[in-house]
Amino acid sequence: MTHELRRRVAVTLGLIAAAEALRWIPVPGVDPRAFLGFAAVMPGARIFHELAGRASIGTLGVGPYLSASILAVLIFLARRRGSPGETTGYPFEAHALWIALPIALVQGLAYAVFLQNLGRLPVVPSPGPAFLATAALTIAAGAMLMAALARLISRHGVGNGLCVLLGAQLARSQSSRHAADWLDGGRGLHHNAPALGLLVAAFLLMAVLWLSARWTVAESSPADAPGAADPWWLRANVTGVAGLALAKSVLALPVILASYLVRGAFTPTWVLELDPARPAGAVAFVALSILATWLFTTWALAPARLVLALPVAGEDKPEGGFGERTFERRALGATFWFAVGAPVAVVLFGWATRRLGAPGLSATALAVLAAVTLDTFHQFRTHAAMARALAAPAGERNCGVCGGLLAGDEAFCPACGAAFEDAPACGAHPGEPALARCVVCAQSLCGDCALERDGRSVCGEHAGVAFVEGWAVAAVAETPVEAEGLRRRLAAAGVEGRLLVGTCAALQGTLGLYDLTPVVPLVAHPSCGGGLVRVLVRPGEYGRAAELLAAPAD
Numbered sequence: 001m002t003h004e005l006r007r008r009v010a011v012t013l014g015l016i017a018a019a020e021a022l023r024w025i026p027v028p029g030v031d032p033r034a035f036l037g038f039a040a041v042m043p044g045a046r047i048f049h050e051l052a053g054r055a056s057i058g059t060l061g062v063g064p065y066l067s068a069s070i071l072a073v074l075i076f077l078a079r080r081r082g083s084p085g086e087t088t089g090y091p092f093e094a095h096a097l098w099i100a101l102p103i104a105l106v107q108g109l110a111y112a113v114f115l116q117n118l119g120r121l122p123v124v125p126s127p128g129p130a131f132l133a134t135a136a137l138t139i140a141a142g143a144m145l146m147a148a149l150a151r152l153i154s155r156h157g158v159g160n161g162l163c164v165l166l167g168a169q170l171a172r173s174q175s176s177r178h179a180a181d182w183l184d185g186g187r188g189l190h191h192n193a194p195a196l197g198l199l200v201a202a203f204l205l206m207a208v209l210w211l212s213a214r215w216t217v218a219e220s221s222p223a224d225a226p227g228a229a230d231p232w233w234l235r236a237n238v239t240g241v242a243g244l245a246l247a248k249s250v251l252a253l254p255v256i257l258a259s260y261l262v263r264g265a266f267t268p269t270w271v272l273e274l275d276p277a278r279p280a281g282a283v284a285f286v287a288l289s290i291l292a293t294w295l296f297t298t299w300a301l302a303p304a305r306l307v308l309a310l311p312v313a314g315e316d317k318p319e320g321g322f323g324e325r326t327f328e329r330r331a332l333g334a335t336f337w338f339a340v341g342a343p344v345a346v347v348l349f350g351w352a353t354r355r356l357g358a359p360g361l362s363a364t365a366l367a368v369l370a371a372v373t374l375d376t377f378h379q380f381r382t383h384a385a386m387a388r389a390l391a392a393p394a395g396e397r398n399c400g401v402c403g404g405l406l407a408g409d410e411a412f413c414p415a416c417g418a419a420f421e422d423a424p425a426c427g428a429h430p431g432e433p434a435l436a437r438c439v440v441c442a443q444s445l446c447g448d449c450a451l452e453r454d455g456r457s458v459c460g461e462h463a464g465v466a467f468v469e470g471w472a473v474a475a476v477a478e479t480p481v482e483a484e485g486l487r488r489r490l491a492a493a494g495v496e497g498r499l500l501v502g503t504c505a506a507l508q509g510t511l512g513l514y515d516l517t518p519v520v521p522l523v524a525h526p527s528c529g530g531g532l533v534r535v536l537v538r539p540g541e542y543g544r545a546a547e548l549l550a551a552p553a554d
Helices: 001-020 031-042 046-051 064-077 092-116 129-156 161-185 187-189 193-212 242-261 278-302 303-312 324-355 361-389 480-492 539-550
Strands: 214-216 234-236 452-455 456-458 473-476 498-500 533-537
Touching: 001 129, 001 361, 001 498, 046 452, 046 533, 064 092, 064 129, 092 129, 092 303, 129 161, 161 361, 161 473, 193 324, 193 361, 193 456, 193 533, 214 324, 214 361, 242 361, 278 324, 303 324, 324 361, 361 498, 473 480, 480 498, 480 539, 533 539
Parallel strands: none
Antiparallel strands: 214 234, 452 456, 473 533, 498 533
């Protein structure tokens, strides 16, 4: 593990700890002991585990930021009259941050009112307008700080920051719910623990297999460079749990309306039957999930995007025609078993956990947690592979600046550009000794000429080049398919390229939601949390790569 990768891992773990610490800082004006006392007297240990620790400035988490990103996508589609069109340059992230602030203020005020009116216990010793204003502002500030932590993880850590923070939150909530089930279940759950562990392991294994499944979309045209003529493929698990979440919300709507509109002490029996734990509700949930998944799949798989990506890679359209109907039939056929199997698996998992005495475990939460873990692991492996590719094959010593391996006769560090005792003079000022070398153009630099960018020495001409594990960012694409087209174009010219995909697709329990379309209704934008799709090249090949990508494709 290189010095930069160790630093990224440490930054990621430290920011996760900082986000979790916000959940332990109580809201000003709230008595934490009284709040925990109120939670303790509620019937059932589950209420305690659900409420304990929530009277904090981090209680909203990244929820307002995520909701704001979804609203920013809907506003963009409304302006484009439902057609995604061209999204390059549209400030999704800026709009999401501005929208998140009022959402956090409203939710913070609502939560402050809840705390002020919480039972007869003095949870808020000094209630009133001053407490409401202070609590709302503090909770909103905590939510915006969570969004900032997510963006810092995406930029300086490993993985998409929003996915990482929500993954940590899901892991904590699922463990606390299981602990509540364990306390409430008594000996029954204790005896069923091995069976429950096997059930969770089997479901996670199935989720990983679904996340890894893919289908070939089109064969590439012949190319001389290796790796440029691989088939084009997409993931079979396109929408993840987005359809399941939409179906669950639709089924919960009658219950919410009945609670507000129905007068009296009874609830209509047909509303109770919509519970997915009941047979009729389970059938309705499966049917709605299949329809919703088909809807999201239609939105996410836009054949026009793939047709545009092929010329970018210097390839022709697939032979035999590539009409939208043909693509949609193949796409729906490839994703059919997931669309049907996912809701059935969720229903069966819920039935089994209830029988085993652990109803608090959520199949959708475990699916999202598996996707976040797999996505973060893939990004970690990409970072490690890029670092190994730039390391000296037989290094005799380590650079004192970046820790990279060096050969014995090197005057400059190939990773960071730092100079050693026998370095030549500066290229622009021959009378000055060189303190570094530009990692892009290999120009010797003195103290006045040397600039630092992401831990690498660069000249003034290449001061705007970004680096990840020593690789230069040659392009930022909207989608992974577009980035793959750029990589294949570079590979055809003999330039090695690597992809680093950091979108927030894992939030929906999938890794392929944004492969073709960057804007999908009712879900967050892929850049949420600072996510980027980057094409990286070796620093010495950056100039050639920039020329190749700037020139029109053949």
